[in-house]
Structure formats: C-alpha cells, structure tokens
Amino acid sequence: MTVEAHKETLGFQAEVKQLLKLMIHSLYSNKEIFLRELISNASDAADKLRFEALSDDALWESDPELKIRIAFDKAARTVTISDNGIGMNRQEVIEHIGTIAKSGTRQFFEALSGDQARDAHLIGQFGVGFYSAFIVADKVTLVTRRAGLGAEHAVKWESAGEGDYTLETVEKAGRGTDVILHLREGEDELLSSWQLKTIIRKYSDHITLPIVMNKEEWDAEKKETVVKDEDEAVNQASALWARPKSEVTPEQYEEFYKHVAHDFEAPLAYVHAKVEGKQEYTQLLYVPAHAPFDLWDREQRHGIKLYVRRVFIMDDAKQLMPYYLRFIRGVIDSNDLPLNVSREILQESKDIEAIRGGSVKKVLGMLEDLAENQAEKYATFWKEFGRAIKEGVGEDFANKERIAKLIRFSSTKTDSEEQSVSLADYIGRMQEGQDKIYYVTADTFAAAKSSPHLEIFRAKGVEVLLLAERVDEWMVSHLTEFDGRKLQSVAKGDLDLGKMADEEEKKEQEQEADAFKGLTDKIKDSLGEQVKEVRISHRLTSSPACLVAGEHDMSGNLERLLKAAGQNVPTTKPILEINPKHALVQRLKDQADSDKFSDWSHILFDQALLAEGGQLEDPATFVRRLNELWLTM
Template identity: 45%
Template sequence: MVYEKKTFGAEVDKILHIMIHSLYTNKEIFMRELISNASDACDKLRYLSQITPDLLGNDTTFKITVRIDKDNRNIIICDNGIGMNKEELIENLGTIAKSGTQNFLQYLSGDAKKDSMLIGQFGVGFYSAFMIAEYITVTSRKAGEERSYTWDSDGLGEYTVADTDREFSRGTEVLIHVKEKEDEYLDHFRLKNIVKSYSDHIAIPIYFINTDNNEIQLNSSSALWTRPKSEITPEQYKEFYKSLSYAMDDPWLIMHNKNEGAIEFTNLLFIPSAKPFDLFNQDRKKSVKLYIKRVFISDENIDLIPNYLRFIRGVVDSEDLPLNISRETLQHNPVLEKIKSSIIQKVINELKKKKEELIEDYLKFWNNFGSVLKEGLCESGFDHEKLLEICIFRSSIHNRLISLDEYISNFKEGQKTIYYLSGDNVDKLLSSPQIEGFLNKGIDVLLFTDPVDNFWVNNYIRYKDYDIKSVTRSNIDLEQDVDKDKEKGANNESSKDIKQDEGQYSELIEYFKKVLGNLVKDVKISRKLTSSIACLTVGDSGMDIYTERLLMEQRRSSLPVPKVLEVNPKHPIIQRINSDLLAEDQHSIIMVWTYPSIQNL
C-alpha cells in the first residue's frame, strides 16, 4: 500500500476550521449531507447505466446502509453508487476550486444557524462530518474500474490517499470515528431518528444495520413527487423542501402537479418564504432537478425554468424524454421546451391566484422576489402581459403597492395612459416637480424604484391597449390628455390656451434658448407644472432621464443628451422675467443658468 500525504487547499482548510470551531448548533446535518451525497452517487450511476449497462455488473439494486460500531466509536455510511478513483478523491475531497464554492467563505455571517444552511448549498457538506469526527476514512471504488482507494484525514490541514488491497465492491464507504464528547451520535435510536427525518423523500432505499446484522429499512424509498398528494403530509413537503434546498425556512408556495396529455410529467415545485442569500449572484445555479422516469438526470445546464424564476426549487420528472438522451441534446429538445412553457404558465397562474385572493401574503412574496420576476419583462419569447398582470407597483396617491389593473380601474375620465416616474427612492419621487401636476388633478403616478424597471419599460410600453409612459416625457399636456370635466370642444379650448401661452411667452422662450444655448435641446411652456418653476423632459424617442443617469454611473454612457426645459408660466419668477422682457427692461433680469443647475431640475 502506497500512501501519499497531501495538504488541503487553502479554502478547504478555512472551511474545516469554521466547521470544527464555529458551527456548534445543528450538528446532525452531517448525516443529511452524507446521505444526500450517497443518493447522488447512486443517481449518477443509474443514469450512466442506461447508456453502459455493464457498469452495474451483478449488483443492480441500489441501496445505502448505515451502521454503528459502538465499541470502536465508528459510524459507517455506505453506498453502491458511482464511486471515486484516486484522482476524484483528491479533487472532490481535497479541494473545492473546481466549483466556485470558494464563495462559501464570502457569505459566512458568523451566525451559526444561518451559516449551517450554506453548507449544502455550496457543495461542501462532506466537511460537516468533522463537527463530530476525530478522523474520517473514505474507501471508494469507481464503477467499471478494478482498483480501490482510501482517503483519510483528521481535518487539521492534511490528508492521505492510498490504494488498498481490501476487498471492496463498487461505491463509497465513509467511516466516521466519533469524538469523545459526541456520544449521542453512537446511540442507535438517536441516529436512526436522524436518518429517518432526513431520508424519507429519497428514492434510494436506506437500511440501518443493527447489532445482529439485520437490515431495517428506514425510508419508504419512493420519490415523494410520485405519491398522491392526499398521502403526503405538510411536514413531509416541508422536509423535502428543506432537504432539496438546504434551507431553514418553510416554503411559501407548493405546486405539486401531475400533467397528463400530449406531454406527461410531474412537477413538485416550491417558492421559498425567505430570500436566498445568492439570489443575485451571477454564478448561482438554478435549483430545479430534472428526472426522467424517476432517474435523476441533472440540475445543471438544463433550461427547465427561465432565469427570472430562479428562486424556485423542486423537481420535474418526465415520462416522455428518453433515458439515454445526452445532456447536450436536452438543450434543444422540443419536449423540454413544452415542459418549460407549461411550468411557466402554472407558476404565473398560481401567483395570480395568490395576488387576487391573499394580497397581504402576496406582498411577502413580492418583497422577496418582485425584482427578479420583473427581469422576465426584459426577455423575449414570453407573453409579457401575463407577467405584468402579477406585478405590483408603488402608487403615489394610495401610498401602497397596486396592480396595473387596479391603476386602470382608477383612471380619471378620458385617461388612456399609465404614468410612471423612475428614481432612487419613493420619498424623492413624491417630492419631484415632475408629478405635482398629476397629483393636483388626482392622477396616479406609479413610482419605479427597482433598477430593472428602467429597462423593461423601454422594451414593453403597452398593457391591455394602454400606453405606459414616463411623466418626464416632453409632450404631456394634462389639460388635453386628462380632464375629469372634459366636455365637447374642450380639446379646442386647450389648443387655444397652448397657442395663447406660446404667443404670450414667445420672447421668454427665445431668451432662455439664447442664454442656455446647447445645454438644452429646446425650451417650452409646461402643461403639467403647478408650483415648481421648471423641469427637464425628454422626447418620446429619447432615453428616460433616470435610466440615462444610471448608465452614466455605470460608465456605460458618456455625456448626457440635452433635454427639453419646461418652464411654468404661472410661477411668479417666470412671470416677472417675462414681464421685464416685454418691458425691454433686461437690465433687471438676473439669470445664472449653469450645467449643474440644469441637471438638478
């Protein structure tokens, strides 16, 4: 037997130190992690055996066993799954550089309960066994190969890898030598209860080997999603969700459906009640697993759900996809596309039902995932109107979140446009001169404070035949567009008022244009200001002011495009300037218009 002593990667060393010295609560999760790893190993081999049946040999029944050797203070977990060779033992147990799980360290909060949740999410669950282990020995033989190898470590910075002459069939055995102060995990009843609590949803049978070497099955070994909903308790749903997502919260919404017809599949999907810490991490994997006829295929690089639904956890099990299909071929499979489309419709319909029936509960979901959901409005290939039906936005009049349908139901007579204003926060927007004329007339303005709002409105600017328009556009005339007392001929009167104002203030407009020059695109009389002196606006084809500012802050745009300056003819300062111009007393006019002052309007 040839031993090779190696040093853990720096990231593993840090994680082991945290596991052993910091995460004192919920130590039993080590069993959840090791059982999950064993189940995954069986799933991987079951998938590969569809293409290469010889990998199974004579051992065609997958199982996981757990036993206690109390005299030697050992816990042994064994599976007959895919197994590992020497290189894979080093790669999987000696380093974590291959998978981006180094980010684990960045997200640690110091809160033991929260940090323990991260263990499984980042794929470092194996190391959790060192919370109770004096040392760990892993013996493994990869399916289809002849040699067996051992991996051994006390978790203090080094490990050894060696080949072994021990007779060992395919799979992996993890032997944990339990620390002196962790005797509770050597108790048969305690350990069986832990295994049962974490394993009933697992499709691989799990057996506990007692002192008489009898095998007692601890789980039902049937995939939870294959059972009738009437036979599944809320507790079983919750445990499955937590095991699947490594989460501590309960699911906010459960969607369990068996779809029959042209395309047959079963889905068991969950929406969390808490926001995942890595929701906006670009490297974050989607968390819906694909099964084909109960055989696990993959949870990576399978386009089962769109990116804007990435907060969903769960499984999808197809009856129509062939088991021997390659993962590359899956990407362009029409059956998978139909499954994806069906899932999107189901999720949207369930969210719509929640919004209409339990708005207070829906607000909890929206506060967690509303920003992500709206990313779908920036994507092509989906009915944006259906997505907009479940979106809610801050109302400037009602001071709460409302839907676009509720906004439309409160239209003023003659109103045909949904108005919005984008900005940093609600308080700033409510004090903006851009909306004062709207609020004065009782016209609601939706307040957009999510960065994503600035992009979808540029892609999709109509909802149910109504325009969605920023109040910063230069062609808004509240007297003409919306007037609750509108009568026949009112439009003509409004047009006369515009012409009269243009004539009365023509010299003032020309004076402003002369003073400001290229700093503004145009100067015009405002038809929406009531108390403020002036504001900046853009044409219908121009970029929204706040969007332009965001792009400049991100260095994705250079200098701002000149805006239209709208002045309020009813403001005393404007009237005084205009009066002085008409009296040709221009010496009394003091105007200091600079670039910063223009930008701050």
C-alpha cells in the same frame, strides 16, 4: 505542504475554515441535519452514476444495485455513511471538500453578523452539505473511489475540521464513498439503531434509494437485541413525486424540498401535478422562502432536476424553466423522453418545449394563488424575487399579461418604498377621465419620490408609480400597456392629462406659451446644443425647471444606466421645461444683462439635471456661476 510517500497535508481554503467554525457554533441546536445532508450527498452521487452509466455501462462494475448504508460502532464511537455511487478521484476530493466552489461565497460571508440565530438561518440558505459532519464529529474520515478507476486509486481524506486535512492514496474494492464520523464527546445517543432510524425517517424518507442498516432482532434466550448479518431498508425508497398527493404529508413535501434545494428552511409554496395527454410527466416545483446568494449570477446553476421514468438525467435542466424563474426548485419526471437524452436534444425537443410551457403555467398559477389568497406570503415572495419576475415581461411574451398582474410597485398613494401596489389596484383608483397609467423612473427611490415631474400629479391627486430598480427601465420598455391602458412616463413627451385637464387650464397654458416665447427662444440660444428644445412646463408647480425626454427618445435614467454598464449609447438631447410662475423664471424674463442671463439659463439646466439624478459634466463651472450670482443678489 508536506509529502510522505502518497500522503500529503493541505490547508483548507479560508472560507472553509470560517464556515466550519460558524456551523459548529451556530447549528449545534439542530445537529440532526448532518445525517440528512450526508444522505443527500450520497443520493446525488448515485444519481450521477446512473446518468454517466447511460453512456458507459462499465461504470456499474457488476454492482447495479444502488443503496446507501448507515452503520455505527459503539466501541470505536463512529457512525459511517456509505454509498456505491459515482465516487471521487483525488482532484475531485480537493475541489469539492477542500474548497467551497460556490458562487455567492463572498456575499455570504459579508452578510454574517455574529448573531448565532441569524447566522444559522444564513448558513441554511447557503447550504453546507459535507461540512455539517463536523457538527457532531471532531474528526471525519472519507474514503472514496471513482467508478471506473482501479481499486488502488482510492483516496482517503481526513480532518479534524480545523486548519488542514490529509490526503492519502489507499485501496478500496467497491466504487463510491464512505464517510466515517468520529463522534464528539456527548454524542453517544447517535450510537443507537433506534435514534439513527428516527432521524432517517424524519428527514430522508423520501430518498429514492434504499437506505439500509443491519437488521436487529430481540433474542429471547440472550434477553438482548442482536445485530443480524442481514440488511433492512429504513426508508420508503420510492420517488416522492410519483406517489399520489393524498399519500404525501406536508412535512414530507417540506423535507423533500430541503433535500432537492439543499436548504434548511421550509419552502414558501409548492405545486405537485401529474400531466397526462400528448406528453406524460410529473412536476413537483417549489418556491423557496428566501432568494439564494447567487440569484443574480448569470452563470449559476438552475434548480430543476430532470428525471426520465424515475432515472436521474441532470440537475441543471435550464431548458425546463425560463431565466426569470431561475429560483424555482424541484423535479420534473418525464415518461416520454429517451433515457439517453442529452443537453443538445433538450434544446431542440418539442416535448421539452411543451413541458417547459406547462411548468411555467403551473408556477404562475401557484404565484397567482399566493397573491389572491395569501397576501402576507406573496409580500414575502415579492420582496425576495420581485426583480427576477419583472424580467419575465420582456422574456416571456406568451405570459406577459399574467406576469404583469403579479408585479407590485411603490406609488405616490403611500410614498412608501414597500412594493405593494398591483396594476389592477392602480386602475381601480384612477381618476375620472384618466386613461393612462403614469410612472416615473429614477436610480433611487428617494429620487423617484422627489421628482419634480410629479408636481402636477400630486396637485391633482393622480397616482404615479415610483420605479427605482435597474430592471424597471427594461420592464417598461416591454410593458407598454395593461388592460387597455397605456403606461406613460411622466418625464417623456408632452404632458397629456386627457380629460382631466379642464378648458380654462388649456387656455391659460396657451397664453403662457405665447407670453414666454421670447424667453424660451432666448434660453435655447444660450444653451445651444445641450437641449433639443425649451418650452413652458405644465408639469411643475413649485420647481423652476425640469428635463423631459422626447416621446420616442431614451429616458435620461436609462441612458445613464446603460453608460454605467459600459455600453456605447448615443447621447440624446433633453427638452428643458420651465415653470412660468416660478420667481426665478420671472426674474430671468426681466434680466437684461446677457452674461447673467446665460449663467442663469445654464444654472436652471444644471439644477434640472441634478434633480433627476444626472451628473454635471462641469461641476466646477456650475459652482462658480452660482457663487457669482449670489454675490450680485
């Protein structure tokens, strides 16, 4: 770092350099978005000033009329985007422009492939904001002063978008930010009032602030267009969500989403509603087409902007949407909340509870409509956000049944990893006499699909749901029944096929239990404290043994997940079930050598543990036993 008086040169964060290079090459075909992004930033700065000025009126500095100004200079080949919003101090400039202070950055760069079209899509998901200026500019100058600081505390930032940038202390009379773009060769079409207005009306017509430019008029005497010293608003400058739905086009809804979500892609679905009654508020809520990179970061920002009577209050209003719907983006504008509402008031407000409840119902209704009428779109939604929706079963008791209807599963019907089976679909295919919804959990889809616990169900043609995501164990602990049918793990408790089990089978099972009682007792003695019980299995048709959890015990998969997460959970003893028809079990029954019997018993247990995705405590002993028994065969 070199320092000259009040000027210093600093290096970009490595990720910024990488992002700038990617943008200039990947997004060049859609270069118009630079203006949308910079206007969007200017609008956010004005919103922040409005909010901070609620508690500090001096921040207005006798300039209460917020606006965004766009200007160009043909001779200098510059385009300038100015706002009189909150502005930035020196440290904020370094944090917001020299660094990508955004969770998910590492995952974002890992996902990049070098394919320009695909990377452009990813950059759009990540959101680029200020850096999009370098798509059309080979040098960018930013001059900013934070509201409330003296004119002498302004900061000038400048960079050619390569390895470094300069920071300099300058004077600026008015608060806010000017972004001056020094255009690249070949970008002269932007030095046109008509072209800039066209881009603004296309991408930023919904911005609630006036976006102004100098008025231009045709001078008949000079026979040319002259620039007047007079402003004209280019956009409608009215809150899009406050307009009647009939007056808003689908394109305008899409552009507003891109502004509010800082996304390049159109949303998957949206709902716009005005609620009247005890509480009066307007909702404009969107479902993105793709999950953000930080969907699983519990510290990430939520996506609902809260307004009170068109005045921006905050853009992190997590009290307005439950955590499982954290991917929803949009605006809620209340007529009833006080203008000086704080986060503390939000947490205790009955009005907020009502708004939150109403907004959740609107989102669930939107998703139900997608599921019923636009199956392809719903499949896209489920692939992106399904795991988050599953969290809602335990988080949102009031809407548990509605959420359960939205959940999609893999099942033995297709043995496909694609989650497309609803609980209603499952019930519609239930066997005659079947009164339970059966499922199996595992830590991978392959383990779930190949679970030995499924053997009798496959033999009888009974469908089983295959659950292989971490959230599934949490979900089934809260979703214990649906539409009057109990959800039953095929790996817990006694196997109860209800009316599907015929009387002959039951008699045969009782006879086998009696015939093998001596063997099960002997295996239990060999395994000792490793198992709670050893019994004859009615689940297995081709495997020699499997492990089963007690009806009220924690499943082996859940126990492993909790331990992997560092939680201190008590180890539960499983039940070992053996298949009396399997050749290994038949040979074990006839084994007279007590040492070999013990070795075979332990191998059966270890094999069953491996088959359900467990880990052996002593793999070396397992291998030794197996090798010794092979040698004696």
